[in-house]
Amino acid sequence: MNTLVLVFHPSMVNSQVNRALAEKAESLGGDVVVRRLYDLYPDFRIDVTAEQQAAETADRIVLQFPVYWFSCPPLLKKWEDDVLTYGWAYGSTGKALEGKELLVAASLGADAYGREQEYTYTVTELLRPFQAMANYCSMTYLEPFATVGAMSISDEALAQRVEEYGKVLTSEKLPLLDRLG
Numbered sequence: 001m002n003t004l005v006l007v008f009h010p011s012m013v014n015s016q017v018n019r020a021l022a023e024k025a026e027s028l029g030g031d032v033v034v035r036r037l038y039d040l041y042p043d044f045r046i047d048v049t050a051e052q053q054a055a056e057t058a059d060r061i062v063l064q065f066p067v068y069w070f071s072c073p074p075l076l077k078k079w080e081d082d083v084l085t086y087g088w089a090y091g092s093t094g095k096a097l098e099g100k101e102l103l104v105a106a107s108l109g110a111d112a113y114g115r116e117q118e119y120t121y122t123v124t125e126l127l128r129p130f131q132a133m134a135n136y137c138s139m140t141y142l143e144p145f146a147t148v149g150a151m152s153i154s155d156e157a158l159a160q161r162v163e164e165y166g167k168v169l170t171s172e173k174l175p176l177l178d179r180l181g
């Protein structure tokens with residue numbers, strides 16, 4: 001399974017969680033290719049052809065990012081706006097992503113997600129725009145790999161998360177998330 005991991009972190013030098021996860025992904029090699037988008041496009045001028053080619057070769061696309069303001073960092077939004085073009089990602093001839101898997105690997109500083117909790121909404125709900133995007137592009141949306149409590153994670157918990165990420169990225173079969181799940 002060719003896996004493309006797209007890492008979107010605006011300040012990797014200050015990152016703990018995403019840096020460790022990205023380094024794990026990079027250490028896997030083989031069928032796992034990692035692209036650090038903020039390094040590639042510090043000026044936000046995305047090479048659309050290069051990104052579309054990278055996506056075309058993948059069976060599974062992983063969007064890895066820290067959640068900022070209950071959403072994604074701006075370069076990921078721009079990647080969607082620029083790369084997921086009509087006639088390529090959607091529209092009657094836009095079949096480039098059809099059948100590919102989409103895995104969101106997001107870290108959240110807080111952990112109080114869900115009903116009766118401070119942030120009210122579940123992580124699954126906050127990530128719905130990505131699920132809707134996957135549906136729209138006829139992709140298969142996988143259960144997100146969410147790391148909550150990322151701002152206060154212990155070294156042991158992070159090490160465990162990193163191992164789990166390695167297993168997820170090399171697993172042929174991952175759980176799907178139902179459209180209303």
Ligand SMILES: Cc1cc2nc3c(=O)[nH]c(=O)nc-3n(C[C@H](O)[C@H](O)[C@H](O)COP(=O)(O)O)c2cc1C
Binds near residue numbers: 014067071107109111
């Ligand atoms: C501008 C900004 C906005 C943030 N917004 C949220 C948020 O909405 N929800 C949350 O749980 N954490 C939020 N955080 C915390 C980050 O999600 C957290 O620091 C990050 O996931 C940790 O990963 P890292 O070590 O790779 O940076 C925010 C952090 C910053 C800098």
